[in-house]
Amino acid sequence: MAILVDSSTKLLVQGITGSFGARHASLSLAYGTQLVAGVTPGKGGKLFEEKVPIFDTVSQAVQETGATASAIFVPPAFAADAILEAADAGVALIVCITEGIPVMDMMRVKAALQNSSSRLIGPNCPGIVTPGLGEKSHGGCRIGIAPGYIHRRGNVGVVSRSGTLTYEAVFQLTQLGYGQSTCVGIGGDPINGTNHLEVLEMFNQDPETEAIIMIGEIGGNAEVEAARWAKDHCKKPIAGFIAGATAPPGRRMGHAGAIVGGEEDTAQAKKRILAECGIAVAETPSVMAKTLLEAWGK
Amino acid sequence: MNIHEYQAKELFDLYQVPSPVGKVASTPQEAAEAARQFSGSKLVIKAQVHAGGRGKGHFTNGFKGGVHLIESPEQAEEFAGKMLNQTLVTIQTGEAGKLVSKVMIAEAVDITHEYYLAILMDRATCRPVIVASTEGGMSIEDVAHNTPEKIIRQFVHPLLGLQPYEVRKLCAALGMTGDVAKQFGKLLGNLYRLFVSCDCAMVEINPLVTTPDGRVLALDAKFGFDDNALYRHPEIVAMRDKSEEDPREVAASEYDLNYIGLDGNIACLVNGAGLAMATMDIIKTYGGEPANFLDVGGGASKEQVSAAFKIILGDPNVKGILINIFGGIMDCNVIAEGVVSAVKETGLPIPLVVRLEGNNVEMGKATLSSSGLQIVTADDMADGAKKIVAAVS
Numbered sequence: 001m002a003i004l005v006d007s008s009t010k011l012l013v014q015g016i017t018g019s020f021g022a023r024h025a026s027l028s029l030a031y032g033t034q035l036v037a038g039v040t041p042g043k044g045g046k047l048f049e050e051k052v053p054i055f056d057t058v059s060q061a062v063q064e065t066g067a068t069a070s071a072i073f074v075p076p077a078f079a080a081d082a083i084l085e086a087a088d089a090g091v092a093l094i095v096c097i098t099e100g101i102p103v104m105d106m107m108r109v110k111a112a113l114q115n116s117s118s119r120l121i122g123p124n125c126p127g128i129v130t131p132g133l134g135e136k137s138h139g140g141c142r143i144g145i146a147p148g149y150i151h152r153r154g155n156v157g158v159v160s161r162s163g164t165l166t167y168e169a170v171f172q173l174t175q176l177g178y179g180q181s182t183c184v185g186i187g188g189d190p191i192n193g194t195n196h197l198e199v200l201e202m203f204n205q206d207p208e209t210e211a212i213i214m215i216g217e218i219g220g221n222a223e224v225e226a227a228r229w230a231k232d233h234c235k236k237p238i239a240g241f242i243a244g245a246t247a248p249p250g251r252r253m254g255h256a257g258a259i260v261g262g263e264e265d266t267a268q269a270k271k272r273i274l275a276e277c278g279i280a281v282a283e284t285p286s287v288m289a290k291t292l293l294e295a296w297g298k
Numbered sequence: 299m300n301i302h303e304y305q306a307k308e309l310f311d312l313y314q315v316p317s318p319v320g321k322v323a324s325t326p327q328e329a330a331e332a333a334r335q336f337s338g339s340k341l342v343i344k345a346q347v348h349a350g351g352r353g354k355g356h357f358t359n360g361f362k363g364g365v366h367l368i369e370s371p372e373q374a375e376e377f378a379g380k381m382l383n384q385t386l387v388t389i390q391t392g393e394a395g396k397l398v399s400k401v402m403i404a405e406a407v408d409i410t411h412e413y414y415l416a417i418l419m420d421r422a423t424c425r426p427v428i429v430a431s432t433e434g435g436m437s438i439e440d441v442a443h444n445t446p447e448k449i450i451r452q453f454v455h456p457l458l459g460l461q462p463y464e465v466r467k468l469c470a471a472l473g474m475t476g477d478v479a480k481q482f483g484k485l486l487g488n489l490y491r492l493f494v495s496c497d498c499a500m501v502e503i504n505p506l507v508t509t510p511d512g513r514v515l516a517l518d519a520k521f522g523f524d525d526n527a528l529y530r531h532p533e534i535v536a537m538r539d540k541s542e543e544d545p546r547e548v549a550a551s552e553y554d555l556n557y558i559g560l561d562g563n564i565a566c567l568v569n570g571a572g573l574a575m576a577t578m579d580i581i582k583t584y585g586g587e588p589a590n591f592l593d594v595g596g597g598a599s600k601e602q603v604s605a606a607f608k609i610i611l612g613d614p615n616v617k618g619i620l621i622n623i624f625g626g627i628m629d630c631n632v633i634a635e636g637v638v639s640a641v642k643e644t645g646l647p648i649p650l651v652v653r654l655e656g657n658n659v660e661m662g663k664a665t666l667s668s669s670g671l672q673i674v675t676a677d678d679m680a681d682g683a684k685k686i687v688a689a690v691s
Contacts, residue, residue: 020597027627076526102527103419104497110424111456145596147626147657162572163596167626168679171655188571191424217572220421243575246582251558252525253591255571267579284583285576286680 001208002130002182003157003199004093004121005069005141012037012067012091014058014074014082016048021073024097024145025052028071031148032132032139037061039070059089069093071127071143079123080105087118094193095143096123106191113193120193124255126163126185137179146170146183154179156292157203159196160215161188161222161255165243165285169213172289178298181209188255190219196226204234211237211296213288214279217255218244219265224273231277239292240274241282242267299523301537302346304402306519313492315485317516320404322346329378332403333371340406341368345381347388347396348542350520355388357381358395364388367406374403397541407515412505413472414438415486415516417493419500419524420453426493428452428460428486430468434505460490481514496534497527546590546609553605555594562587563617564686565610567603569594569628577622580679586687589616596628603636604643611644618649618690620682623656630654630662638669646671649689653682 011028015021016038026049029035037055038048044056055061058070070086072079072094079098086094101123113120121128127144131137131151142148147167152174160166166185173180184199186192196214203209212234216223223242230238245267247253271281280295282288301309304322311317321332333341345352345364352364361380368374378401387395412434420427430450433441442449450471452464465486469479485506493501500522507517528535540548550557556571560578564586568574571593578588590613594606610619623633633654641650653676654662666673674689676682 024627077529100526102497102530103499103524104494104527107419107424107426107456145627150626150656160572162570164568164570164573164624164626165576166572167624167656168573168576171624190419190421215572217575241576243572243579246560246578246588247575247591248558248560251591253558253571253575284580284680284683285573286580286678 001206003202003206003209004182004184005128005130005143007032007130007132007139007141008034009069009141010034010036010065010067011069011071011141011143012039012058012061012065014039014070014072014086016040016052016054016073017043018073022048024073027148028142031142032134033142036065036067057089058085058091062089062091067091069143070095072096072098074098076100076102080109083109083120084112087113087116091118093121094118095121095125095127096193097125097127097144099124101189103191106189110191110193121184122187122192124189125187125192126166128182128184129180130182131180144185146185150174151183152179155181155208155210157181157206157209157212158183158215159199159203159212160185161217162215162243165215165241168285169215169288176289176293178289178293181206188217195222197222197229200226200230200234204236209236211292212239213292214238214240215288216240216242216270218242218247218253218267221265223270224264227274227277227279230279237292237295238279239282239288239295240279241285241288242270242274243285299525299528299534299538300348300542301521301534302348302400302539303344303519304346304400305537306521309492309496309521310516310519314488315492315516316481316514317519318405318407320402322400322402323378324382324400326375326378326382329401329403330371330375333368333374336403336405341374342366342404342406343368343374343377343381344402344404345386345398346400346402347386347391347398348539349388349390349396351388351390352386355386355391358385358387364398399541407507407517408510410508410510412507414441414504415489415506416500416502416504417490417498423453425456426454426490428454428468430472432472434507438504454490459494460487477512478508478514485514485516497524497531498522499524546613549609550592550606553602555592555602555606555609557606557609558591559613560588560590561615562589563615563690565589565592565613565616565619567592567594567606567610567619567621569596569598569623569625569633573622573624577620577679580683581620581687584680584683584687586683586690589613598628598632598636600632600636600639603633604640607637607640608644616648618686619651620686621650621652622679622682623654625654625656625659625662627657629657630659631665634662634665638665638671641671649674649686651676651682651686651689653677653679
C-alpha cells in the first residue's frame with residue numbers, strides 16, 4: 001500500500017531539461033521509478049535520456065502518457081504558473097521541489113487550488129519516496145531530490161518539513177533494521193499544499209504503516225494541530241522532533257517558514273504540546289529512530 | 299530585509315499613504331536647509347537606524363535621545379551635529395549601538411487619537427490579515443495580552459482583494475465616522491495595494507493618528523519584505539543598508555550562503571536548514587553555545603564551502619568548529635575538498651570536528667585524513683557535538 005505514490009505511479013517532471021531537474025529525473029529513473037514524461041516549453045518532441053518523451057505542455061504530457069503525478073523543478077519565478085498548469089491538466093499529485101517562491105504567489109496558488117482535485121506537496125520540499133523491494137530499495141517511487149539508496153521498504157511513515165532531517169531519520173531507521181512505508185517532505189515554506197495533519201491522517205489509514213516519525217521546526221502551528229488531532233484519532237505510535245530550540249526570535253532560519261513569531265511557535269512550546277498529546281519527543285536529532293522504537297515497543 | 303523610516307516614507311508617498319512631511323539629511327548643513335523649507339510648523343528631528351526605542355536611547359558621545367523637537371533651522375543644525383556619525387544605543391540595538399548616518403526632519407504633528415494598523419501574511423489561513431486597534435502608540439503585544447478584545451482582525455481573500463464592506467466593518471469597529479472614516483478607507487486601500495505590490499511580509503503603522511485639523515496620518519512605519527520576492531523589486535533592494543547588518547551575514551550573502559550570527563563560541567557548517575538548526579540545538583544539549591546558523595545548501599560548490607569556512611574563522615568568538623554533513627545527493631568529497639582548501643589558506647588555529655555521512659563518504663573521509671590536518675572525525679551528530687564541546691571547554 002504505502003501512501004500517495006507506489007511503484008505503479010506514472011511520473012512526469014516539469015523542468016526536466018534544467019540541470020537540477022535533469023539530474024534528479026535521471027536518479028529517479030535509476031531508482032526504478034516510472035518516469036513517463038518530461039515538460040519543458042519549447043523542447044517538445046525531444047527525448048530525455050533517449051527514452052522519455054518531452055512535451056511543451058503538461059496537458060499534452062498527461063494525454064499522451066497518462067501521467068498522474070508531477071515533480072516541479074522550474075525556477076521560483078515560474079513555479080506558481082507550473083503548479084497551476086499541472087492542476088489544470090488534472091494531475092492528481094503535484095510535488096513542487098522549487099525553493100524561493102514568493103509568498104504572495106503561493107497565497108494565490110493555494111486559493112486557486114481550493115476546489116481542485118489535485119493535491120500539492122511542497123513547495124521547497126525534498127519530495128516523496130515509497131521505497132521498493134529491490135536492493136537499496138530499488139524499484140520504488142522516488143519523486144524529488146531525496147537519496148533513494150538510504151531507504152528500505154518497511155512499516156514506518158516519515159513526515160517532515162526539512163529534507164536533511166528526513167534523510168537523517170530514514171538513515172537511522174534503515175541502520176537499525178526498520179524500513180519505511182512512505183517518506184513525505186512537506187516543505188519549509190510558510191504556505192504549503194499539504195500539512196503534517198493531512199499526512200498523519202493518510203498514515204493512520206494506511207495498513208502498511210505501523211508507526212510514524214513526525215519532524216517539525218519553529219514557526220507556524222502545523223505540528224501542534226497535527227499533535228492535537230493525533231491525540232484523539234491516531235492509533236499508531238508517533239515519535240516527534242522539533243528543530244530550532246536555539247534559534248533567535250524573529251530571524252528566518254534558512255527555511256522561509258522557520259521563524260519564531262510568538263510564544264506558541266517556539267521549539268520548546270511545540271515539544272511540550274507534542275509530549276502532552278502522547279507523542280514521544282526525541283531530545284536530539286541523533287535519537288529520532290531510537291525514540292520511535294522505544295515508543296513502538298521494539 | 300528592513301528599511302529606514304525615511305525610506306518607508308518614500309514608499310508611503312509613492313502609494314499615497316498620507317504621512318507627515320519629512321526630509322532626510324546627511325550633514326548638519328543639510329538638516330538646517332531641510333528645516334528652512336518648513337513654514338512655521340513645529341518640527342522633529344529623528345536619527346535613522348533600523349531599531350526601535352530611539353526616543354529613549356542615548357548616543358555614546360553622551361547626547362541623550364534619538365528623537366527631538368526642534369524650533370529653528372539653527373537648532374536642527376546643532377542637534378544633527380550631535381547625532382550624525384555618532385553611535386546610538388537603544389533597547390533594540392544592543393550595547394554596541396548603531397552608527398547614525400542620516401537624520402530625518404519632519405513636521406511635528408498634534409494628535410487627537412492614536413490607532414494601530416498593520417497588514418501581515420497569516421500562515422494559518424494563507425491570507426493577508428488586517429490588524430487594527432483603537433489602542434495605538436503602545437506595544438501591540440501588550441494590548442493583545444491585556445485587552446485582547448481591542449484587537450480587530452479582518453482577513454482578506456487573496457484573489458478578491460480588499461472589499462469596500464471590509465473597510466466599512468473596520469471603520470465601525472474603530473469608531474470612525476464621517477470624513478475620518480473616508481480618509482481612513484482611502485489610506486487602507488492604498489496601504490493594501492502597497493502591501494501586495496511590494497511583496498511585503500508585514501507593514502505596521504504604530505501609531506496611525508487623527509489630528510485636530512482633521513487629518514489621518516501614518517506617524518511611523520515598520521516594513522518587512524518577503525526575501526523570496528526581492529528578485530522582482532530592484533527598487534526595494536536598492537534601499538538595503540548593509541551598514542545596518544551583521545558584517546558576517548553580509549559576507550555570507552555574497553556567496554549565497556544562509557548564515558545567521560549568534561553569540562556562542564562553537565561554529566557550525568551544515569547542509570540543509572533543518573539539519574543546521576538541529577546541529578545548533580545538539581551543541582546546546584551537550585553544554586556548548588552555537589556561534590552561528592550556517593546552511594551551505596544541497597548543491598554547494600567547493601568555493602562556497604571554502605568561503606563559509608573563512609567567514610566562520612573570521613569571527614573572533616569562535617573557539618571550535620563542527621562540520622555536520624548528511625550528503626544525500628551532495629558529494630561528501632566536495633565538502634571535504636572545500637574545507638581542506640580553505641584551511642590551507644587560513645590555517646587551522648582551533649579544533650575542528652567533522653561528521654560526514656552519505657554520498658561518496660569514503661572518498662570525503664580519505665580527503666580529510668590524507669590532508670595532514672588536525673581534524674577529529676565523528677561517527678554521528680551526537681558524537682560530533684560531544685567532541686567539539688569537549689574540545690573547547
